[in-house]
Structure formats: structure tokens, C-alpha cells
Amino acid sequence: MKIIPGVKVRGFILAAAFSAALGFGTHASAQVQHSYLIDLNSKTATDIGTLGGDTFAHGINAAGQVVGESRGHAFITGPNGMGMRDLGTLGGSYSVAHGINAAGQVVGLSFTAGGGEHAFITGPDGMGMRDLGTLAGNYSDAYGINAAGQVAGDSGDPFITGPDGMGMRDLGSLGGTYTHAHGINDTGQVVGYSTTAGGTQHAFITGPDGMGMRDLGTLGVSQSFAYGINAAGQVVGGSAIHAFITGPDGMGLRDLGTLGGFFSKAYGINAAGQVVGESLTAGDTYHAFITGPNGAGMMDLNSLVDLPAGAILTEASDINNAGQVIAVATIPEPEIFALFLAGLALVGFIARRKKIAGEFSLG
Template sequence: MPMKTIVCLGLALAAAVAHAEEPPVFHRYAITPLVGGTGFEAYINSSGAIAATQRSPDRAFVWTSPGQRRFLDIPIAGKPAVSGINDAGTVVGQVEYQIDPSSLSAGAYIANANGTYVNIGAAFPSYSLAHYVNNSGTAVGEFGTVAGPEKAFIYNNGTLTTVGAENSWDGIGFHAINDSGSIAGSQRGNRTGVFTAFTYHDGQFTYLPGLGGTVNSVHDIDSAGTVVGGSNFSGDAYGHAVMWRDGEAIDLTPGFAYSTTAFGLNDLGQVVGTGSGPGWIWTDGRVAQLNQLIDPASGWSIDSAFDINNAGQIVAHGCKAMLTECGVLLLDPLGLVPDPPPVPEPSTVLLLLAGLSVLFAGRLHHR
């Protein structure tokens, strides 16, 4: 056997042994379905309270334990959606309403745990979306104007601040804010379909690099200012989930042969997301599909993971076989388990979705 081949085999064996000796970082998860949690948006705070929606009838609610739901009777006519919940139980979101038979719009709201509401949308007659609320009660989002492109807003204790796009960009949205006031969002190029991610603090923009494509989406920011979202590869055929840390774009799902996006992260560096395949979790540089970490006897298959708190609890969406039951799921971590086997290839149906933009769920944000 040639010496080069022997060396290569030796290196591969050493790498395999080193990986096998790595301490486990993944948990097995217990599943609790949320009764009535049928919408495709759900977010969790540090105490495990979940903001979610049900359909038919359309209502938003906060779930705290099995059988415990507090409905948000938002005094705005329309179809409510949630976008986030903070540790005090304050929820933000938007209410969709019909403008005419062929078009919809939305108005932003804040729903406080004491039952009071703020109709942010009243300030923006065209449309508005509240994406996120931090533990200081500061909400961020975006709104449209009759005369021009989207702008961003910051709302805190009755004070509303608006921010326009910088330089040649013609649209902007604030998508997440941490407790230090650092904001993450994206700006859209003038009729080009280009989306660039950024952070914003004390009036200053810092633009974030991507993976080579023209579309970058932002979904969450942690207490240290680390941002997660998605970024297209060159050519924009598909993209991968990204973590922006220390000015670098880190591909979180390098082994996935289909589109992925990161939706939530906690202060422990754990990230969850979804894409054209099942929901997944990334931690300590390793990634696993959540379906590999639940009891197969449960019958559930997890298609999306929306959010994760500092206790490691995950809020996700899943279905049973033949779509006999679908809904929002709470995943509670159990004991650590060895790394699951490599990520399997997606089905043909899932691959057909691979060309979708990583912005397909750009309205999903939390906390």
C-alpha cells in the first residue's frame, strides 16, 4: 500500500477516534403537544411560557402548562399572529385584516400580561409588523408607508422612534433586540431583491457578511450580540442557516444538502431552525435533526423548530403520520445522549423546496 494512502487512512482513523471521544452535547427530548396550538408561529420565554396561535377560531394565547392557556383578546379586528414573548409574559405580533377582496394588511400590537394592549399599528395606516420584544418591554419591527418603502420602528413605554434605510437601500426592518438594546435586522436593495443583514446600536449600522448570495435574513440575537438567520450561497439556488459572531458568518448546517434557516438561539449558544428538511438543533459546532432525538414511538415528526430558551426547552411544530394530527410541540430536554448518526438525505419532495428563499419565514421572531 502506498505511503500516502497509509497516512490518509491513519488521519481518517484518528479523526474518527477523536470524534468518538467527544463528550455528548445533545439531549433526548420529551414531547408535550400544545392543545389548540395549531399555527406556524410559537415562541418561548425563560420560564417556559409559550406564545402561540390557534385557528378556527383565530386566537392568540400564552400557554404555561397543560390545560393552562391565557387568551389574548386583542381589541383589533382580524386574524392575530404572535412574533415573540419576553420573560414578563408580554407578547408582540400583528393582526392581519382584509383591505379589499384581493389584499391583506397587518397592524402591530403589544399585549401585556396584565391584559392591557398597545395598538402600535394605529400609528401606521399602511401596515406594520412587530417582530420582537425584549425584557425591558422595548418592541421592534417594521412598517410601510403610502409614499415610500418600509421603515423600522422602536417602541418603548409610549415613545415611538422610526428609522429609515441607510444609503441606497430602500427598505428596512428591525427583527430582533436584546436586553442591551442591540438590534438585528435587514435592508433591501432598491428593486433588486438583495437583502443585507446588519446590527444596529446607538444609531450605528454594522453590516454582516453572507455566504456569497444576495439574500440574508435575520431572526434572533442573544445577550452577547450573536445573531442567527440564513444566507444564500452564490447563485441563490438555496441557502444555509448562519450564525454571525465576531464579524464572521458561520455555516451551521454544512452537511445539509438542502435549504436551512436558523430561527432561535439561547445564551448557551444552542441554535434551532428548519428548512426544506426536518427541524434541527446546533450546539458546540455539531448539528442533529430533532427527529433523531425524540422517541420514535411518539409518532411525531418535527418539521420546524422555532425557539429555544436558556433551559434548553424548544418550541417546535410537528405532525403525525399521514398528517392525522399537527400542532405546536414543547420539547423538554432529558439526559445527554451520544451524537446521532450523520444527517440523512432529504426526500425528493423536500428537495423540491430547496430553491425557496431563506426568507420564507422572515416574520418569525421571538422574545
């Protein structure tokens, strides 16, 4: 009897391989998340390491020092993402770093010994964590820092500080009850998002030193959110379901499109206007993206770099002027990926055997 290999057999084996992988031991999860420093010039991806467990990178400076969170603690690396160091906390159990300037001053959030959640700043090269306090209550978080050490963040209301994190000042709002500050450039222009008097969230930009909040509008929908700003005042973020970039000084939102899916969002921008973020693909999976100068031509970051087997860059959060990008990758656990590859090999082996059997039956 002639047997014709079909998709049902291959599907069964694949399903068995996946089932075995998902059920492999109680100690292994289906995937882990690592952060990489992507060098677009050499097309290399450097794993920045871990303090144990998943690692999420949030900011990068001109030297390639990376900051973020790993195993519940803020970290900093050396230049080019090498050598992760635990920044500690303000006395509590958790901390996360969001931003870093050229001198290596880091800002973020830490639990305090008294149970609060407070913004912090460090000295150069991440040395010496200092509590920035709050505007009121027991909460603050710092997201951006410029060359002078001015910090932008949130403490119920948005704030900016003076140089070296001194003196927290309320930035106001667009007329609503909630405002969040996220990015800051070297002139002290701050971007974020605020509820308007009409109750919708809109992206904003301020003038130098955080003065004078201005509504950036939307891409024709009800909401927009700003996350990053460069030296020229170009702003990036998302408006409902698409990433955007503006012209200098936040003028004119432009849709950056997607990688084929319906959603994208931009997080970082460098002096040349290269933008990074995340987008859904036509296959309905999240991939990190990068654009050319001035936001031109969205590209899948995965297609521009050599990655470890099975790794997928899902989100890019920042980019420096040297074209170094930090991105989070989803990676299968080694045991699970090995089982998956074994299943694929078994599919190929059976398909070849059945093809040979079919050829003999024809003879």
C-alpha cells in the first residue's frame, strides 16, 4: 500500500514536541526575557547579562551604558553594555532605573525603608543613590534626566527638578486631573501626556526648563502619549494605535506606520531622528522596530542583526547617537528550544522516510 506523507502527521509530531516542551519540568518557564545592546554598524547583539532572572533595559547614554531592572533591582552597565552592576535600593526591596545621562547619572524608582515609592538619582557612573522626595504624599518616579541633571517624572503630578536633581517643581496639566512626564532634553523641554479638560489623554511638550505646557494633538483620534524627545525637540510616542514623530519643537504629528499589523508605539529617538519602539507584524506578533533619520522607513530590527537561535526582539526602548539600540528579546528556555528543534528534526526525518517509501512504491 502506498502511503503519502501529509500535514496531519507533521502537525501531530509538532504538537507532541510543543506539548513535551510546555510540560518539561516544573522549574522551567516557556520563555525568558533578556535585553540586548544592538550595534547597527557591526550588526551584532550583545546580551547585557542579568542579576538573576529576566532583564529589562530602559535607557542608554552616549557611551553605551545601559540601565534598567533585573530581578527586582535597578542596574547600570559599563560602556557598550558590558558588566552589569546592582544599584541597590533606598532601603526597600525593589528598584528600577529608567533614564541615564552622559555622565552616567541614573534616575528611577525605589521602595524606601518606610514603605514609600520614591524617585531617585545617582552620582556619575551610577554611584550613590539619593532620594528625590515627592511633591506630596509618599510616591514619586523619575523617568528622564538631561546633561545638567534635571530630572522629569511623576509624583501624582508631573515634575521637573533643577540641576543635579535639586528642587522638585510641578509642571501643571492640560486642564485635566492626571498628567505624566516622561522624557526631557538638554534644554529642559519635557514631554509626556495629560488629561485635557474634556477628559481625554493628550501628548504634551513644554518650553525650556519645563515652562509652558502645550498640547501636541493626536493623529485624528482621541488619545496620544509622548515618551521621547531629542535635542531639536522632535517628539515620539503613540496616538491610539500608531507610533508618531513630530517636527522640531513638537510641531506636526506624523504617522510612522507599522510592521504590517494594526499597532505600533515609539519610545526613543536620537539626534538624527532615528526612532525605536514596538509594532505588531502581519503575523500578529510584537517585533522591535527602528526607522531611518527623521523617522523615515520603519524596519524590523530583527532583520538587521544576527541574533541567538530562537531569540525575537519584541521591543526597543532607546537609541543613542552612535546608533546603539537597547531591546528586549523573548528567548525560549534552552531545554524547551532543544525539544522544539528535536521535534522539527523528527518531522524532517519521517518526511524523508515517507518520500523514499513513496518513490519505491512507484517503482
